[in-house]
Amino acid sequence: MNPTTDPALRSWVAVPADSHFPIQNLPYGVFRRSAGSPPAIGVAIGKQVLDLTLLEQRGLLESRCFATSTLNRFLAAGPAVWSETRARISRLLQTHEPTLRDDDGLRQQALVPQSEVQMLLPVEIGDYTDFYSSRQHATNVGIMLRGPDNALMPNWLHLPVAYHGRASSVVVSGTDVRRPCGQTKADDAPAPMFGPSRSLDFELEMGFFTGPGNRLGESIPIASAPQHIFGMVLVNDWSARDLQKWEYQPLGPFLAKNFTTSISPWIVPLEALEPFRCPGPVQEPAPLPYLRSPGDWGLDIQLEVWLQSAKMDQPQRLCLSNAKHLYWNICQQLAHHAVNGCNLRPGDLLASGTISGPTPDSFGSLLELAWKGTKPIALSSGETRVFLQDGDRLTMTGWCQGQGYRVGFGEVAGTVLPARKDV
């Protein structure tokens, strides 16, 4: 077992029992202490942020990656630096390690309550790619569009289908989401109309950030894939189903998706997820050799989606899913992406696609949960939902359950704002 994920490890920083951020996690993020402060890099521990930019300045870290406002430099440094840095941070936070614990001045400066900081986008994202890796999701959508007999496209079981998304509109959790306007066309209408989307949806996804990557024209063998995967976040791929339906043929979704994609602020390192690797679904037919994963790369990450309308006092759970349901794993996604020589760079975001489990309460979008509008979801307020309404706050959360601790992702949340009137 990697010493940084030992369940017996404890920190001198108080960590509540249900915290997502015990010493076994140590996720990285970028934060501001207050509105005017410069961005700094930190790790979450319990209810605190440990300021790595400061610790590096003071000579407690040798990474030389944290005097900057994004994690890109650290992502580029590669797995040896990631491991060393993580081990060093873990040691500094362990119960019996006095260096930081007993330096009152530095400790008080270096630890900041999470409740006081503003989290920023952790990475300057080069390219954002979105996969379509949940078999249940692809099947559900296929049934709605083409019926149960041809639900999966012929290519689906042979390759991890993906498309390029928009990097500029990836935002950090907490950013409000403006309902998009665009063209829609009812089946029986002679022509399209323009206006606010009436089918705004979420998609429950996870994503990973790439490390060093490959040069253009080279590929990444699947056995090396983990060396290029830094860590993971929760992703909400907001979608306007009515825009999508009208625009997506033949080149795929565009304005239906690129108005906003939200991610959780803390990147959980792949190393922290090691103990939660598990077998993925059986892949039959067997994938082509370049897609054969060495070892198990399913990830047992429990996922939840919660909705709170403007009329509700507290959120209500809509969905309970798990990342282990993904058919195509992160190593397969990465190896596929680069197999044609496409260059991946430090800070690219590769997302999973909607993660739907096998049962109707584990579907990862309203499109599926309310089955194309035919099964409205009852809210505790007496309202119903088939798609999102203005004022709805959508929160996704996820964690790995260890024995007596959780390695969690925090949350990705956003509130739907009404469409602009002046478009």
Place this chain on the structure above:
Amino acid sequence: MNPTTDPALRSWVAVPADSHFPIQNLPYGVFRRSAGSPPAIGVAIGKQVLDLTLLEQRGLLESRCFATSTLNRFLAAGPAVWSETRARISRLLQTHEPTLRDDDGLRQQALVPQSEVQMLLPVEIGDYTDFYSSRQHATNVGIMLRGPDNALMPNWLHLPVAYHGRASSVVVSGTDVRRPCGQTKADDAPAPMFGPSRSLDFELEMGFFTGPGNRLGESIPIASAPQHIFGMVLVNDWSARDLQKWEYQPLGPFLAKNFTTSISPWIVPLEALEPFRCPGPVQEPAPLPYLRSPGDWGLDIQLEVWLQSAKMDQPQRLCLSNAKHLYWNICQQLAHHAVNGCNLRPGDLLASGTISGPTPDSFGSLLELAWKGTKPIALSSGETRVFLQDGDRLTMTGWCQGQGYRVGFGEVAGTVLPARKDV
């Protein structure tokens, strides 16, 4: 008439009659004087590059945008700065203006032969979007896939269809193109196979780089679109048709396109293209109001594609097209992209899609020129082509024909390298 595009203007720098780079053009690029030199920003004039980074250092330009290695800062500065800077550079180069002409020391330092410099990617591209704006191209592809009766998708005449491409693999002219490997499946094969693409193609396109752009959640009214369009380049959207055919449903092209996209190194400012605006195709049905262009935004740019195989002594022209054939113009593309609140940033690249004219010799891809392999193209070497072979050098060029001068784009060229054997 804008004084910088006056056909009567002449420069004290020698400009051959057939040059793409008279004083009416002044396209921007990034270059290195030699392998070890730092990147500098320049404009092309005749056979020379004028070093703007140096001129700014010496106080001859007030733009404060050129002490850097990409044009992004200049793109962000917006149309007032673009116009002022262009007017200033134009003046410095005009026949009767002695400032630079008569300063032997500075002039000799500031002008470098194009033949001696290495051109670099001019912009750090944030996001790359590819449209599908040629009606003839969309029709040709539709006929091949679905027959002549349903060639155009129902949405095509209502909106400029587009998808997100890959920014990391956009390269500058002169970069070799590695034949990609990937999955393909013959119609009669039971399963896909893995190997080098056997249907490597080019796509003749043009693209524009964005200026200031919009904030997330806001849009750009079409009347303001020109203020966000800095200038244009030639684009070769290399495509692997066999990979595309197998992978593209339902989310669009991915590995079939993202292995390389080539652009010409000189960005021709929109201001230099003003005299060549012309009516575009009649749009029927009339577009929705947000897509109604004020004024004519067709662009009369002659386009050519040339092929030279390894066995040929000189290139052979494959295609003669024109940008004026595009159904959806650049203002419509930009306004559509932002209408849902998607934020455009300085340095995004928006490409047109393949520009096919009405006649078979004006089709902008081998797929169309050789009509899906049924009409092989005879080369002067005695070879034939239905798709590109290893060693083929593909060159695209384009220019606007003025009275007695050309405003040209130079070229975008690339040679096909064999697939890697170790994938």
